[in-house]
Amino acid sequence: MFVSINWIREHITIPDNISVDEIVDKLTKASVEVDGVKTIGDWWDPTLMQVGLVNNILPHPNADRLRLADIQLSNNEIERVVCGAPNLEIGQKIIFAKTGSKVFSPKDNKFFVLETASIRGIESNGMVLSESEMGISDSHEGILVLDKNVKIGTPAKDILSDVILDVHIWPNRPDLMNIVGIAREIDAIFNSVSTLILPDIKFDIHENMDISFPNIIIDTKDLCPRYIGILLKDVSIGESPQWLKDKLLSTGLRPIYNVVDITNYVMMELGQPLHAFDFNSLEGSIIVRNAKKGEILKTLDGIDRKLSPDDLVIADDNAVIALAGVMGGANSQITDATHNVFLEAANFHPNSIRKTSQKFDLRSESSARFERNLPPYLAVIAAQRAAKLIQDICGGTIIHELVDVHGQLDVNPQLVEMDIQYVKKICGMNVSEDEVLQKLELLGFSLHSKANGLLVIEIPLWRTDIHIVDDLIEEFIRIYGYDSVPSIPLSGSIPMHPQQKIVGIRDKIKDMFVNKGFHEIITYSLTTIDKLTAALGESAVSSNMPVSLKNTLSSERSVLRTTLKHSLLETISYNLKNGQQDLWFFEAGRAYATKNDLYEGIYPTSPLAEDEFIVGAISAKVKDRFDMNTNKNIGFFEAKGILESIFNNLELQESYHDANVYGFSNELVDIRIKDVIVGHLGALNASVLHQFDINESVILFEINLGLLSKVLANHQPFVQFSKFPPVVNDIAVVLDVNVLHIDIHNVLIESPLVVSAQLFDIYSGDQLGPNKKSLAYKLTFQSFEKTLTNEEVNIEQSKIIKTLINKFDATIRE
Structure with a gap:
C-alpha cells in the first residue's frame, strides 16, 4: 500500500523536528514494514518550476495540432510557449517550467535541461508540464491542471512535493489498510496527545418520494453480515477535482470519474470498499445471494464470468449485477448518462471473497481488504x-436515510481486563498505569472501568485483532518503543528443552554423512505429481496419492512430497547442467501421506501421516592415490561401504537382501536391521535418470529414520568382550554366483567361536569357471573361557567348511 505523507499531515500534526527517515524507522519497528520510499519533487527548482496562469491561447500558424499559450507567472512576467496538450484552456492554473529547468522525458525515460527552442518556426521559452514530466505519475496525455485558488508564481515544490511510503500491512491488521489507520499509528508514536482529525461524515438529506428506495434482501447473512445502501439523485458525472485525482495517484490508483473516484478515495482513506451502481439500470430489489449454476456476469473489465453456487453475488430481480466484494458488473456501471446513483457499503465474509477473487484471478484493492476480515461497523x-x-463534489441530493440491513451484530465493544503488575512482569520494566493508558488511548483504546485492582480496557471496534491482555501489552510496548525496554540478562540457568529422540539420531547421522564428504541440501516439501511419478512410478503414486493444496501459489508446488528422491535427482541434474562433477548429496526431511487405519506416521498428533527420511545420491568418479578422478564411477559397493561405516558407528549390525523397487537396476538391496527393512540402496536405471535429464550414473540410498529410531530405542549396543586373545584366519570360498553373501555370513557366525566374519574380497574370472565367484572372509575366533589353541581353531574352521560344502556345494580356494 502506498501512503502519502502529505495526506497523513491532513489528519495529524507531525512535529517539525521529525524527519521522513525517522518516521520510516519508527513505523517499521512499531507497526508496518516500510518497503520503500519515493520522494516527489526533490529535484524541482523552486525558482524555475512555478505555478502559472494560462492568459491567452492562439493557433500555431504552421501546425494544426499545436497552439501558442501565453503563461502569466507574475504581474510583470508573461512567457509564450508552444503547447500540444489537448486539455489546455484559458484560465487554467498550471505548472510552468522556465528554460534551464530539469524535466523528465517519459519518451526517453531520462532527465533533460529545458532550453529555448524553435518549434515549427515559433520560439518557445519554457514548457507547460504534465504529471509524467514532473515525475508525479505516468500520465502524459495532457497537462497538469491545478486548483484555481493556487497563487501564481508559487513554486511547484511548495504545493506538489510529497513523500510516498510503500508499506507492507500484516494480514491481522486490516485497520492499517487506510490513510487514517496509518495516521493514527504515526500520531501515537510521535505525539503525547492525540492530534488525529477524522473525516467529515455529515450530510444533508432532502427526502423525495418520487424515487422509491429498493428493497434490500440478504439471503446469506453468514456471508454478508451487513449491507448498507444510500440513494442519490441528480448526480453530475464528470472529471474529479485535481485534489482528489492527486490523492488517488499518490496511492497508485488511476482516476476515472468523480463518483467512482470518490468510492476509491474513501476506501483508501477509511479502509472500507464501496461500489456505486447506476440506479436507473436496476430492476426491483437488491439481493445478496449465491450465484445460480450457469449464471453469466460481464464484469467491468469486459470479461464474461461463468458463475457457480460458491460465488457470492449482488443481484436485482432480473440478473446478477456484481461479484460481491470483488468487481461490479458492466450492466449496472456508472456512465456519462448516469443521474441517479445507488451507493453500496457492505461487509462480506473474508473466505468467500478470497475464494471468488482467486477463482477468477481478480485480486483488487477491494478484495484485499475484505479478505482481512473488516469490522462490520466500518x-x-x-x-x-x-x-x-x-x-x-457531484451535486447529488441524498433523498433517503441510509438503509442498514443486517443480521445479529455484536455492537458492544469488547472488554479486556488488564493487571498492571502483569504488564510490568511481561514488559520487564516498572511502568505506571498512567503511562500504559496514555499510549493505549493514543491508539483508540479507552478505560472502561476499574475493578478489584484490574483495568478494564474497551477495545475500539476497528481493532479486530485484540482479544487478550497480552495483545494489549504488545500494543503498549510497541508504541512505548522496543528500544526503550531495558536489556537485562536472564538470571539462573536456562531450562533444557527435551529433544525428541529422532532429532538426536537424525543430527548424528547427518554429521556422519558430512564427515564422509557429502553435502546436505534442503528442498521444498511441495512438488508436483509428475515429479513424484518420475521418481516412484505410476503404481506407487496412485496407491498413495499425495496430499494436494487447495490454494496453491504455484503449479510447481501443488502437492506434498511422498518421497525425497525426486529432490536429490533434480539437484544432481541442475549441478550437472552447470558443469559440476563429483556430486555427493543427502537430504534429511519429511515425507507426507494421508492417515489411515494402517499407517499414521511417526507423529500421532499430526493431521497427516509424516515420516522422517535421509536420502542420499552419489554421481562421482573413483579417486586414484593422487586424489584425481579415474574413469571408474562410484558404484554400488563403494556406497554400501559408506553405509556399513555409518551403521557401524551407530553400533548396529545391518544386512543386505535382494529387493524390488521401482527405478533401480539389478544392483539393488534392502537394508535390514533385526529383520526390519529400514531402507534400500541401489543404482538407478537409465529410464528414471532420463526423466530427470541425467546422463551420468547415480547411486541412491534411502533410510527411514522413523523405523531406525525404533530399532535404536530397543538396541542394547554393549556386548561383553572376552579377556582372551583372538585368532584371525582368512578363508576364500568358491560358490555359485547366485549364492548371497548374507547366507554365507550367517553360516560363519553361527559358530560359537566366531565373533566376526568380514567380507574383504570378491573375485570372478576364467580361473574359477563359468557362473562361479569367490568370496574371501576374515574370520575372528575367540573364546570367553580360555585362550584358543591352533588345533581348536582348525577343528572349528573344518566344521564351518563342511557346512558350506554340504549347504552350498562350495569349494575352498587355496
Missing part, C-alpha cells in the same frame, strides 16, 4: 463519508 462510516463527498 461500512456505516464509509457510506456516510462517500455520500458527503458525492453531495459536495
Whole structure:
C-alpha cells in the first residue's frame, strides 16, 4: 500500500523536528514494514518550476495540432510557449517550467535541461508540464491542471512535493489498510496527545418520494453480515477535482470519474470498499445471494464470468449485477448518462471473497481488504463519508436515510481486563498505569472501568485483532518503543528443552554423512505429481496419492512430497547442467501421506501421516592415490561401504537382501536391521535418470529414520568382550554366483567361536569357471573361557567348511 505523507499531515500534526527517515524507522519497528520510499519533487527548482496562469491561447500558424499559450507567472512576467496538450484552456492554473529547468522525458525515460527552442518556426521559452514530466505519475496525455485558488508564481515544490511510503500491512491488521489507520499509528508514536482529525461524515438529506428506495434482501447473512445502501439523485458525472485525482495517484490508483473516484478515495482513506451502481439500470430489489449454476456476469473489465453456487453475488430481480466484494458488473456501471446513483457499503465474509477473487484471478484493492476480515461497523462510516463527498463534489441530493440491513451484530465493544503488575512482569520494566493508558488511548483504546485492582480496557471496534491482555501489552510496548525496554540478562540457568529422540539420531547421522564428504541440501516439501511419478512410478503414486493444496501459489508446488528422491535427482541434474562433477548429496526431511487405519506416521498428533527420511545420491568418479578422478564411477559397493561405516558407528549390525523397487537396476538391496527393512540402496536405471535429464550414473540410498529410531530405542549396543586373545584366519570360498553373501555370513557366525566374519574380497574370472565367484572372509575366533589353541581353531574352521560344502556345494580356494 502506498501512503502519502502529505495526506497523513491532513489528519495529524507531525512535529517539525521529525524527519521522513525517522518516521520510516519508527513505523517499521512499531507497526508496518516500510518497503520503500519515493520522494516527489526533490529535484524541482523552486525558482524555475512555478505555478502559472494560462492568459491567452492562439493557433500555431504552421501546425494544426499545436497552439501558442501565453503563461502569466507574475504581474510583470508573461512567457509564450508552444503547447500540444489537448486539455489546455484559458484560465487554467498550471505548472510552468522556465528554460534551464530539469524535466523528465517519459519518451526517453531520462532527465533533460529545458532550453529555448524553435518549434515549427515559433520560439518557445519554457514548457507547460504534465504529471509524467514532473515525475508525479505516468500520465502524459495532457497537462497538469491545478486548483484555481493556487497563487501564481508559487513554486511547484511548495504545493506538489510529497513523500510516498510503500508499506507492507500484516494480514491481522486490516485497520492499517487506510490513510487514517496509518495516521493514527504515526500520531501515537510521535505525539503525547492525540492530534488525529477524522473525516467529515455529515450530510444533508432532502427526502423525495418520487424515487422509491429498493428493497434490500440478504439471503446469506453468514456471508454478508451487513449491507448498507444510500440513494442519490441528480448526480453530475464528470472529471474529479485535481485534489482528489492527486490523492488517488499518490496511492497508485488511476482516476476515472468523480463518483467512482470518490468510492476509491474513501476506501483508501477509511479502509472500507464501496461500489456505486447506476440506479436507473436496476430492476426491483437488491439481493445478496449465491450465484445460480450457469449464471453469466460481464464484469467491468469486459470479461464474461461463468458463475457457480460458491460465488457470492449482488443481484436485482432480473440478473446478477456484481461479484460481491470483488468487481461490479458492466450492466449496472456508472456512465456519462448516469443521474441517479445507488451507493453500496457492505461487509462480506473474508473466505468467500478470497475464494471468488482467486477463482477468477481478480485480486483488487477491494478484495484485499475484505479478505482481512473488516469490522462490520466500518461500512456505516464509509457510506456516510462517500455520500458527503458525492453531495459536495457531484451535486447529488441524498433523498433517503441510509438503509442498514443486517443480521445479529455484536455492537458492544469488547472488554479486556488488564493487571498492571502483569504488564510490568511481561514488559520487564516498572511502568505506571498512567503511562500504559496514555499510549493505549493514543491508539483508540479507552478505560472502561476499574475493578478489584484490574483495568478494564474497551477495545475500539476497528481493532479486530485484540482479544487478550497480552495483545494489549504488545500494543503498549510497541508504541512505548522496543528500544526503550531495558536489556537485562536472564538470571539462573536456562531450562533444557527435551529433544525428541529422532532429532538426536537424525543430527548424528547427518554429521556422519558430512564427515564422509557429502553435502546436505534442503528442498521444498511441495512438488508436483509428475515429479513424484518420475521418481516412484505410476503404481506407487496412485496407491498413495499425495496430499494436494487447495490454494496453491504455484503449479510447481501443488502437492506434498511422498518421497525425497525426486529432490536429490533434480539437484544432481541442475549441478550437472552447470558443469559440476563429483556430486555427493543427502537430504534429511519429511515425507507426507494421508492417515489411515494402517499407517499414521511417526507423529500421532499430526493431521497427516509424516515420516522422517535421509536420502542420499552419489554421481562421482573413483579417486586414484593422487586424489584425481579415474574413469571408474562410484558404484554400488563403494556406497554400501559408506553405509556399513555409518551403521557401524551407530553400533548396529545391518544386512543386505535382494529387493524390488521401482527405478533401480539389478544392483539393488534392502537394508535390514533385526529383520526390519529400514531402507534400500541401489543404482538407478537409465529410464528414471532420463526423466530427470541425467546422463551420468547415480547411486541412491534411502533410510527411514522413523523405523531406525525404533530399532535404536530397543538396541542394547554393549556386548561383553572376552579377556582372551583372538585368532584371525582368512578363508576364500568358491560358490555359485547366485549364492548371497548374507547366507554365507550367517553360516560363519553361527559358530560359537566366531565373533566376526568380514567380507574383504570378491573375485570372478576364467580361473574359477563359468557362473562361479569367490568370496574371501576374515574370520575372528575367540573364546570367553580360555585362550584358543591352533588345533581348536582348525577343528572349528573344518566344521564351518563342511557346512558350506554340504549347504552350498562350495569349494575352498587355496
